[in-house]
Amino acid sequence: MREKIGFIGLGIMGQPMAQNLLRAGFPLTVFNRTRSRCQPLVAAGATEAPSAAALAQQSDVIITVVSDTPDVEHVLFDPDGVWDGLAPGKVVIDMSTISADATVKFAEKLKSRGCQMLDAPISGGQQGAIRGTLTIMVGGDRATFERCRPIFEALGERIVYMGGSGCGQRTKMVNQVIAALNIVAMTEGLHLARKAGLDLERVLEVVSSGAAGSWMLTHLGPKVLDGDFSPGFMIELQQKDLRLVLEWIERIGDDLPGARLAYSLFTEAVTKGFGEQGTQGLINIYE
Ligand SMILES: NC(=O)c1ccc[n+]([C@@H]2O[C@H](COP(=O)([O-])OP(=O)(O)OC[C@H]3O[C@@H](n4cnc5c(N)ncnc54)[C@H](OP(=O)(O)O)[C@@H]3O)[C@@H](O)[C@H]2O)c1
Numbered sequence: 001m002r003e004k005i006g007f008i009g010l011g012i013m014g015q016p017m018a019q020n021l022l023r024a025g026f027p028l029t030v031f032n033r034t035r036s037r038c039q040p041l042v043a044a045g046a047t048e049a050p051s052a053a054a055l056a057q058q059s060d061v062i063i064t065v066v067s068d069t070p071d072v073e074h075v076l077f078d079p080d081g082v083w084d085g086l087a088p089g090k091v092v093i094d095m096s097t098i099s100a101d102a103t104v105k106f107a108e109k110l111k112s113r114g115c116q117m118l119d120a121p122i123s124g125g126q127q128g129a130i131r132g133t134l135t136i137m138v139g140g141d142r143a144t145f146e147r148c149r150p151i152f153e154a155l156g157e158r159i160v161y162m163g164g165s166g167c168g169q170r171t172k173m174v175n176q177v178i179a180a181l182n183i184v185a186m187t188e189g190l191h192l193a194r195k196a197g198l199d200l201e202r203v204l205e206v207v208s209s210g211a212a213g214s215w216m217l218t219h220l221g222p223k224v225l226d227g228d229f230s231p232g233f234m235i236e237l238q239q240k241d242l243r244l245v246l247e248w249i250e251r252i253g254d255d256l257p258g259a260r261l262a263y264s265l266f267t268e269a270v271t272k273g274f275g276e277q278g279t280q281g282l283i284n285i286y287e
Contacts, residue, residue, distance in 0.1 A: 003148075083113070232279075
């Protein structure tokens with residue numbers, strides 16, 4: 001029998017992910033802080049819960065895709081949160097990008113209630129969420145991961161078990177360091193091309209197919225050329241991810257100069273008012 005799923009956080013990523021779960025035939029209950037965002041899912045057959053607690057009561061597996069660590073803590077543990085609707089045997093899957101250390105603490109607390117928590121952050125952007133082709137990196141109990149595999153398969157294509165609690169989030173930090181530095185490289189290169197008076201279409205064509213090619217150049221380069229700064233992944237969320245990386249790396253006594261540089265550039269973009277643009281909007285700090 002299909003697990004009953006409760007989904008919290010219907011933003012850029014959560015909305016299409018929840019739609020894909022419905023399409024795959026999972027009974028779905030949804031909850032979102034801004035209630036109007038539940039409407040497209042209710043129209044597609046989901047049930048709307050009046051609170052995160054009510055959602056947890058009706059669900060076997062509760063998925064969260066919200067912004068940052070305090071937001072996950074809020075939907076899980078504040079009054080009327082998931083905690084208030086839990087019973088032993090239920091599973092929480094957090095697919096947001098948040099602190100690995102906090103994740104381990106949340107998982108321990110949930111375990112005291114007889115519930116397992118998986119950290120399962122995602123990569124692949126808004127298009128990956130829409131197409132159900134996300135990459136999912138999972139930490140937590142292995143048997144729980146196997147139980148939830150059909151859920152992950154409705155959302156993504158590459159699903160990899162990384163180890164115990166927090167290992168999914170630590171892997172996502174690695175992903176975000178590489179992704180952020182690729183965005184810096186892509187925007188600086190295109191800014192240079194513009195300053196050099198080159199034909200940007202042709203630059204994109206030739207550079208994308210050589211050794212400088214990247215996901216960022218292929219997917220976000222054309223948006224830069226079109227002046228399309230609508231968000232697939234917001235600058236302020238990329239800044240948040242780099243902050244998480246720097247907090248973590250400081251705690252383990254290491255240094256990542258490239259990540260520090262990327263953090264300062266994304267912070268400049270936020271300060272200049274570009275925080276709600278897509279990450280390709282980083283080019284606007286140069287112009
Ligand atoms: N976009 C991407 O390409 C991408 C890729 C990989 C990972 N991620 C990660 O996925 C997560 C979601 O990203 P997104 O792009 O979908 O962001 P988003 O569009 O801003 O959506 C955020 C969602 O979280 C909810 N939320 C935020 N704070 C909350 C709080 N305190 N209480 C209750 N609900 C809260 C929002 O509710 P409202 O509707 O009420 O605002 C919204 O549903 C983030 O951790 C992000 O880093 C994003």
